[in-house]
Amino acid sequence: MKTIVYSQTGDPSVLQLVDRPVTEPGAGEVRVRIVVSGVNPTDWKSRQGSAPGEKLAFDHVVPNQDGAGVVDAVGDGVQHVAVGDRVWLALAAYQRASSGSAQELAVLPAERVFPLPDNASFDQGASMGVPAITAHRALTVAEDGPRRLHPGALAGKTVLVAGGAGAVGHAAIQLARWAGASVITTVSSPEKAALATAAGAQHVLTYTDQDIVAQIRAIAPDGVDQIVEVAPAQNAELDLDVIRNRGSIAVYANNGGDQMTLDVRRHFSLNVRYQFVLLYTVGMDEIRAAAEDINAALADGALAVGEPAGLPLHRTDLEHTADAHALVESGVVGKVLIDVSAAQ
Numbered sequence: 214m215k216t217i218v219y220s221q222t223g224d225p226s227v228l229q230l231v232d233r234p235v236t237e238p239g240a241g242e243v244r245v246r247i248v249v250s251g252v253n254p255t256d257w258k259s260r261q262g263s264a265p266g267e268k269l270a271f272d273h274v275v276p277n278q279d280g281a282g283v284v285d286a287v288g289d290g291v292q293h294v295a296v297g298d299r300v301w302l303a304l305a306a307y308q309r310a311s312s313g314s315a316q317e318l319a320v321l322p323a324e325r326v327f328p329l330p331d332n333a334s335f336d337q338g339a340s341m342g343v344p345a346i347t348a349h350r351a352l353t354v355a356e357d358g359p360r361r362l363h364p365g366a367l368a369g370k371t372v373l374v375a376g377g378a379g380a381v382g383h384a385a386i387q388l389a390r391w392a393g394a395s396v397i398t399t400v401s402s403p404e405k406a407a408l409a410t411a412a413g414a415q416h417v418l419t420y421t422d423q424d425i426v427a428q429i430r431a432i433a434p435d436g437v438d439q440i441v442e443v444a445p446a447q448n449a450e451l452d453l454d455v456i457r458n459r460g461s462i463a464v465y466a467n468n469g470g471d472q473m474t475l476d477v478r479r480h481f482s483l484n485v486r487y488q489f490v491l492l493y494t495v496g497m498d499e500i501r502a503a504a505e506d507i508n509a510a511l512a513d514g515a516l517a518v519g520e521p522a523g524l525p526l527h528r529t530d531l532e533h534t535a536d537a538h539a540l541v542e543s544g545v546v547g548k549v550l551i552d553v554s555a556a557q
Contacts, residue, residue: 216316217534218273222262225535225542228276228315236311236320238288243326245300250314250531250551251279251339253380254466255492257542259306271310276534278306280314281329281338283557291323299329301338303346303500307493314339315534317554324497327504333511335556336526340380340518340548341507347492348384349503351441351463352392354488358439358461359392362506364513368393371433373455375399376443377409377417380548381465383524384516385441386412388507391515394439397432399425405546412523420451429455436460446470458483465490524548 214235219227238244256277281301284294294300305321306313312321329338352372353359359366372389376382377398389396390413398409399420406417416432418425429437436457442448445462447469452462453476462485492500510516518524525547529537533551540549 214317215531216275217531218275219260220273221265221269222260222267223265224261225257225538227260228535228538230532230534233316235318238286238320240289241291241323242288242320243284243291243294243300243323244286244318244320245280245282245302245326246285247280247282247314247317247319247553248335248556249281249339250277250553251342252277252537252541252549252551253279253343254541255343257538260538273310274306275311275313275316275319276306276538277314277551278302278304279339279342280305280319280553281335282554284326285318287323293323294326294328299335299338300326301329301341302326303342303504304492315531315551315553317531324501327508330508330512332514336550337511337516337518339550340524341511341516343492344380345384345388345507345516346500346503347381347465347490348388348441349506350490350492350495350499351385351465351488352389352439354463354486354490355439355461356459356486361502362388362392363509364391364393366392370394370438371397372439372441373397373399373429373437374414374441375420375448376468377412377414378405378523378546379443380524382409382441382443383412386414386523387516388510390414391510391513397429397437408520408523408525408546410523411521420448426451426454433457439463441465444468446473449473449475453479453483453485456483456485459486461486461488463488463490518548520547526550528552
């Protein structure tokens with residue numbers, strides 16, 4: 214079977230197309246014929262490492278955490294999916310050398326494989342994983358907010374999504390709207406504003422405006438309930454200026470720098486909660502709960518992808534996986550997908 218591997222860290226050129234034998238799933242494992250593989254920033258960051266040429270934990274690594282396809286075989290003890298089922302994947306490559314979705318057939322733990330609703334496309338399935346589960350976590354960490362999402366779960370809440378044109382921001386807008394929240398998002402350009410509007414945000418603002426705090430406060434006079442934050446170092450002061458008493462700020466990325474300065478007294482006075490979000494270590498119980506809610510949203514038609522839905526799609530084939538990684542690394546707006554095999 215055709216597989217993408219890399220044996221050392223580095224730029225996209227370390228990704229190589231090879232032929233490997235098909236392996237059988239063991240107990241508690243599922244083999245999935247990958248139709249579409251999704252690429253996220255975490256995939257190129259793992260491939261790049263901290264310096265080129267580093268030795269890996271494994272001889273070869275198959276990249277890409279997200280994907281969608283059809284169950285090809287199941288090992289003993291697997292009950293929630295069966296051969297022929299359409300599925301989507303999350304954390305496929307985490308701590309495993311050969312389970313990434315950049316290959317024709319991937320064998321991975323059954324707990325990382327989720328049924329894909331009948332009305333959802335493989336493109337949607339391959340776009341869930343990292344972005345949607347991260348967004349779900351960011352929306353369910355508030356002290357007085359819901360732990361699960363469903364229609365009405367965020368009714369009466371105002372959510373601020375920083376960077377609403379990114380993949381996580383896009384999913385956060387869609388999930389928050391599906392759960393009944395009023396959504397404000399900040400973007401950097403008219404083009405990104407159009408995408409955030411298409412995703413469903415009711416209020417789309419330019420974060421470089423000098424009166425951005427006044428604009429947000431005009432929408433939410435008592436402050437916003439939750440902030441989904443991509444750039445905490447840049448936005449710490451803005452977030453403090455617009456968060457309400459006992460509001461929550463969920464940080465899922467470090468765009469703009471690794472160090473941030475917080476005004477301790479003002480945070481004290483507002484009882485602000487900061488929650489940092491990393492999908493790899495959040496725990497399978499949280500991931501499983503998020504996947505269930507995401508599937509409910511998919512079934513309701515709430516997580517569309519593509520430019521009309523605010524998330525442009527960029528495609529390559531498996532042979533050009535290096536180009537897909539380079540696109541994501543360049544900061545392209547939208548979702549990068551790799552067509553691995555025919556849907557059938």
